[in-house]
Amino acid sequence: MSLKKYYEFLSLLVFYAVLFFLGLAIPGMWQPVSLIMFYVALGQCFNIFLGLTGYVDFGYVAFLAMGAYGMAIAVDLLHRQGLGVFIIFIGLVLAVLMSTLLSLAVGAVALRLRGAYFAIATIGVNEGFRYFIEGARLWGGSEGIIISGPLRQSLGPQTVNYLSTFVADVLVFLIAILAAFVTARIINGKMGYAMMALREDEDAAKVIGVNVTKYKIIAFVISASFAGLLGACAWTLKMTYVFPADVFLITYTIEAIAIVMLGGAGTLLGPAAGGLIYGILKYYLAIKLPGLQLLILAPLLIIIIVIFPEGVVGTIKKRGAWRPWNS
């Protein structure tokens, strides 16, 4: 067992705990804290694929959307069954199922492609799927699904209120912890070395015996499943509705990329740092300059990219800071 890697994970836990208590202890802090945690969680989930493989999935938000829909569909269909709180668990399961299925479908095609072709393929996933839902009038079409009514019927208004203003955010904390844990476990083991090899030099990795496609798929699917969980909790449970126009916003993908790059892709602590900085930035911007987040974020991203010309992505490939200490 590698002590150092778990040391990093433990310090991450401490960081999360501090945030949690800050949010509870100081009045009015829960909102910014939950926003920060959303971005930290987003970063941790996205990092599983980006950080491990070095590939950028431009359609990532579609997996969050799938999760959001999963939860909404579960509630919508089952709220009359008298399942009480159990319906939330079913919703989570369905969320993961749906995002995982989509990732398998997309991955089967996109992961055979290299570099820019992969990016092109994934860019379309978002759009393609959103317009499918709207075009085929699936799951409420462009009107989405509203679950506030059904939830209240099923659980009572007080519980629902508690759910969407507190429990949903706590779940986001848990997701961040779980994602970080899974990341740490992967890098600690043989898979971590396979990922390092495929990140550094895919062809050399293949010749050494690493089944590059298999590992890419694993990282892709795990990252997508977590995204599903996140979408279900941070969006559907919190807002109690799902609109395709909202949940397929490419903005979230950009934010995920920015967070991971800002904090340092390929590291365990990076997404947390990035999420913290970005969450604070966004909260502040939302108050002072609403509607301008992307306007500021986009050039920020450009500057980050240009100042690390070997690619912040290249920096992962060259300095993937995950290195269990075994000798």
Place this chain on the structure above:
Amino acid sequence: MFDQLAGNLLFGIVLGAVYGLATMGLSLIFGVLKIVNVGHGQFIMIGAYTAFWMFTLYKISPLGSLFIAFIIGLAVGLIIFYTIIKRLTGAPELTTLLATFATGIFIEELAKFFWGPDYRGYNWDLGRVDLGFTLLSYSKIYALLLSIAIAFLIYLWFQKTKLGMAIRAVVEDRQGAMVCGIDVQKVYALSFALGIALTVTSGVLVTLFVPVGINPYMGHEYTLKAFVIAVLGGLFSPWGAFYAGFIFGLLENGSYTVLSSIPGVEPFSLTRTVTFLVLLLILLIKPDGLLGGKNK
């Protein structure tokens, strides 16, 4: 129904010409600089707004706007090249991908900031011609002819002028071109600027088809289409892209017609899904080799 199909297909060809022109820039940039301009659609948006403002403020027809758009495109392209692209030589391709992506987002946010998110449009109505099975407006005929004309001009430019040949040389063999005394950096800058200029110019023509659809976010839909066309026509070749534009126009309108006849679906949205699926299909069938080196 047959009339409608024929009408839609004709429309597809006409629109396809503009699509093709719009994609040429993408292919040019990719062919010379090996950069995928993910912000492609946003440049079309710039062209669209140019046409809109020129018409609304100065009563300049889209014909005139073409020249203005071209100049704007060259200028914007050069600026972006020297501030961003040039600093990224040697960086892994995903990095430049991200950079063009962020640039595109920045451009559309700027557009939203200055011009607001509302939909704009203008009306350049020159009447229609009655072809029996359908009516085709003159403005669209102009769009078709102009697209072909511009594409042809560009072709001639590449074949006959010194600069054009220099670009072709660099595409063929960069080091050989350097040894011949060609300033490769200038070729890169020029190619990029030209690619952007072509894209912006095509944005003007696009407005002849979506007269009230101009808004900061209109670019996204064209980016996806451009990729499909580019991949169809061969990512490296501007001419291939132009021809592929026609094929795509036919495909898109054909699918729209077919989908319209299916009850309970929204053909417009679903066509975009079909577009994406076609892209996936092509990417699957073509070897993944072109960028990563042939593996099989």
Place this chain on the structure above:
Amino acid sequence: MEFLSLENVSKNFGGLVAVDKLNLTVQAGESFGIVGPNGSGKTTLYNLISGVYRPDEGKIYLAGKEITNLPPHARARLGIARTFQIPRPFNSATVLENVAVGAMFGYAGAGVGDAFKIAGQYLELIGIDHKKDEKAMKLTPLEKRLVEIARALAMKPKLLLLDEVMAGMNPGDIDRLITLLKRIKDEENISVIAMVEHLMHAITKFAGRLMVMHRGKKLMEGGTIEVLNTQEVIDVYLGKKMVGITTC
């Protein structure tokens, strides 16, 4: 026993025929040499055997099993290991990690702990263990090549393909490496070691049998000394007669 066999294997790139209907059989236990002018297809041949390329026609067999369409990682699992002409270590990883990865995913298939032990052993054997905690990107090209050899060996291969590993080495080092390779071949039960080389000194010391390639085709095959003394080979490749060669 036939260990590696290629039947009518061809590979084209666009209009260029890199390997042209090649037939080759290597027996278990051989130390086999591959020589030829630049561009004759030697590295393409290695790419075909290790799975980086699929042949346009023909079949490849390893120990009787057909591997023509197997992906590279599957071939590595079956026991094929290779080095690259221009070394490709994992730059941001340490030397020790580089070699350990070989032990983890090659034929050896070791767990993480064992893999590092194995890696340590091979690094010592090759003589580069003093650099084991250095990041691979900091090594000299020669050291990188040694790391690649160690990595390939750590995979515990049955077929080892070496690609111009002697380039830049002095005669003393070459002799030492060849002696080491022969020892490892026996002790570790590597069925075949193939060596692409330009250094005749190394080839004559190492290889019992030799194939000369020219323009993608097999020009000649046979006992090392015989082949190197054949007029055709001299004309095409060597340029002058090799006088006074001795083998070990």
